[in-house]
Amino acid sequence: MSISVRYFARLREQLGRSGDELDAEGIRTPADAWARANGGDTLPANTLVAVNQDYASLDSTVRDGDEIAFFPPVTGG
C-alpha cells in the first residue's frame, strides 16, 4: 500500500505536479510525507493540511492508504 499526497492551488503550480504516491514505510506524519516527496524544500509557512479530508496538523498520525492534502493559506479579498 501507499500514501497519496495531493497539492492544491498555488502549491500545485509551484511544484509543477498535482500529487505524489509514496511508499508508506517510514511515514508517520504529514511532515514526513512532505519531506519524502519534496526533499530539502521547506513547506511554505501557514500551509493547511488535511488527512482524508479532515483538517489535520503536520504532526498528525497518518496510516497506510491515507490521503494527505496540502493547501496554501488564503487571506486576500
Next chain:
Amino acid sequence: MDQHDANRYSRQIRLPSVGEHGQQSLLDARCLIIGMGGLGSPAAMYLAAAGVGQLVISDFDRVEDSNLQRQIAHRSVDIGEPKAISAKRTLEALNPRCRITAIDWQLDDEELADQVAKADVVLDCSDNFATRFALNRQAFQSGTPLVSGAAIRTEGQIATFLPQDGGPCYQCIYPGDLEGEESCALEGVLAPVVGVMGSMQALQALLVLLGRTAGLAGRLLLFDALAMEWQSVRVPRDEACPVCAGRKAVHDGD
C-alpha cells in the same frame, strides 16, 4: 410582504427551500459586510438583489483605478470616493427597498462589537488577518454566524462559522499569531475568482438566514480555479482554541 415583493422575489419564493416564509426572513434580516472590495462587491449585490432587508457595509478605503478590474460595485466615475459610499449607491440603484447603512470609517472595537451583535449574519470580506481575527472574536462573543471568505491569485477559501452550534471558528483553522500577509496588489488576482468566492459568501449567508446550515457546519471549502476543482475539508473545533474552546452549543428548546 406586499404584491411588489411577492412579484419581485417570485423566482425565489417558488423554491421549496425558501417559500414565502423564507423570503420574509430575508426581508426581515440585517447583514453586516466588512469590506467592499472584490469579495464584498458581489456579496452585497447578491444579498441586496435577493431581498435582504438591511445591509450594513463597512470599508474605509477609497476607490482606486486598479480596484475596478474586480470590485464590481464601483465604477470609473467613483474613483476617489469612499468605497462604502460608492457601493451604497450601486446597491440602492439595484434594490431601492433594501436599507443600506454605509460605514466609511475604521470601526473601533466597541463599534464593531455593536454592529456584529445587531446583525443576523456577518460576512468577512476583508483582506487581512488582523480584521479576520477581530471579527471572529466578536462573532463568537455575540453568537452571530460568520461567513468568512478569501481569494487571491487563482484560488479561494470559504467557511461559515456557527457559534451557536458548538462548531469551530476561524482561529481553529488559522492560529492567531499568523504573519506573512499576502495582498492582491502583490500577488495578483484573476477577476472572477473574487466573484466566485463573494457570490458563494452571499449564498452561504442566505442559507444561514433560511436556517439551512447543515451543509455549512464544520466545513472549509477550497477553490482552485486553474484546476477547476473544489475541495471540502472537515474542520473540528480546536479544544485549545483561545476563542471558541469551552463554548457550549445552544439549541432551541434546550
